[in-house]
Amino acid sequence: MLPKGKHPISICTGTACYVRGAEKVLEEFKKELKVEVGETTTDGKFSISCLRCVGACGLAPVVLVGDKTYGRVAPEMAKDILAEYDESL
Numbered sequence: 001m002l003p004k005g006k007h008p009i010s011i012c013t014g015t016a017c018y019v020r021g022a023e024k025v026l027e028e029f030k031k032e033l034k035v036e037v038g039e040t041t042t043d044g045k046f047s048i049s050c051l052r053c054v055g056a057c058g059l060a061p062v063v064l065v066g067d068k069t070y071g072r073v074a075p076e077m078a079k080d081i082l083a084e085y086d087e088s089l
Helices: 015-019 022-033 075-083
Strands: 007-012 046-051 063-065 068-070
Touching (some): 007 022, 015 022, 022 075
Parallel strands (some): 007 046
Antiparallel strands (some): 007 063, 063 068
16 A cells, blocks of 8 residues: 555545535546545655545535545535645645
């Protein structure tokens, strides 16, 4: 298993999140970071994983970056979320 990035990103793929577009959100994060699920960016800043349920179904789809929860995430929000953590963007 690869080491987690400084800012681990977890995307909920439980039923409510999945139905509300978590797969598209996941694809956008993978595209922006150029990594697959389970991988870490070459600079060690980000890693991506999937969760089954975070218990925040009313906020679906949900993305966690470290301990911070983002609710009702749309694919086009991925770049802005990453920008909060990446000083080089």
